[in-house]
Amino acid sequence: MNKVKEIIEKARMENRAYLLESEAKTIIREYGIPVTRFEVARTVDEAVEYAEKIGYPVVLKIISPDVIHKSDVGGVMINLKDENEVKKAYEDIINNVRKHKSDARIIGVLVQEYAPEPIAEVIVGMTKDPQFGPAIMFGLGGIFVEVFKDVSFRIAPLTEYDAREMITEIKSYPILTGIRGRKPVDINELVNIILKVSKLVTKHPEIDQLDLNPIFAYDKGALTVDARIILSLSS
Ligand SMILES: Nc1ncnc2c1ncn2[C@@H]1O[C@H](COP(=O)(O)OP(=O)(O)O)[C@@H](O)[C@H]1O
Ligand SMILES: [Mg+2]
DSSP states (O other), X not given: OHXXXXXXXHHHHTTOOBOXXXXXXXXXXXXXXXXXXXXXXXXXXXXXXXXXXXXXXXXXXXXXXXXXXXGGGTOEEEEEOSXXXXXXXXXXXXXXXXXXXXXXXXXXXXXEEOOOOOSEEEEEEEEEETTTEEEEEEEESTHHHHTXXXXXXXXXXXXXXXXXXXXXXXXXXXXXXXXXXXXXXXXXXXXXXXXXXXXXXXXXXXXXXXXXXXXXXXXXXXXXXXEEEEEOOOO
16 A cells, blocks of 8 residues: 555645545555546657557547546547547647646546446545544436435445445435436445445545546446545644
8 A cells, every 4th residue: 555655645745635536546556446547748748658458439628737627628528539630639638738838737638438428427426524524425427416315424434334324315316226227236236336445544644635536337347437535744
C-alpha cells in the first residue's frame, strides 16, 4: 500500500486537496477496486501510443488540478476508434479547457479503456460525518441519486452484511436484479467494492471525501469509470 501513501503525501506537499483522476484511480486500484486501464499522456503522440497499447476504442480526459467536473468544460471524449480520432480529441480537449478556464494548469490527457455499456450505473461514495466519521454511500447513478435521492448510508468500517444490506435496501434495487428481461448485475462485485472503499477510508483518515461515479455494473464484474478523492489538508 506504499503507493497510496506516496500519492497522498505528494498531493499534501503541493497543497492539493483534489486528487487527479489518475491518482484517485491508482489508489483505489491498489485496494483491489476494478478500474478502467489508463495511462497519462503529455503529448498527442504519447496519447496515440497509449491508445494503441490499451486497444481501441479509448476515452480521453483532461488531467488538471483546476478542473473538477471534466465534462462540464468539454474535457471528456469517449469511444474514440482510431489514431485520427485520438489526435483530434486530444487537440479538442486542450482547446475546450483553455476556452473555459484560460489559466487552468494542464498536466496532460488521461487515455483510458472504453468501458462498454453497463446494465446499470452505480455510485459508491464517502463523506465525513462530524460525529460518526466516514459514512459510506451507495446508490444508482443518474436520476436515481439526483432526483429521487435513492441512496443508502452506513458508517465505516463495514461488515459484508452491512455492504449487502446497503445494496438491497435502496428502492431501485429491482433494477440490479434484472427487470424486463435484463440480466442481473454482479451484486457480489458491488459488495466487494463497497467493502474495499470502507477499508481504504478507514486506513486513510486523510481522505475527506471519495466519489466513484459512475461505476459500470455488468452481469460479470464492474468497472470504475470515474473516481474523485478529496483530502483534508489539515491535521
Ligand atoms: N472509460 C470510460 N468508458 C466509457 N464511458 C466513460 C468512460 N469515462 C467516462 N465515461 C462517460 O463519460 C461521463 C463523464 O466522464 P467522467 O469521467 O465521469 O467526467 P466528470 O468529471 O464530468 O464526472 C461518465 O459519466 C461516463 O458516462
Ligand atoms: Mg464523473
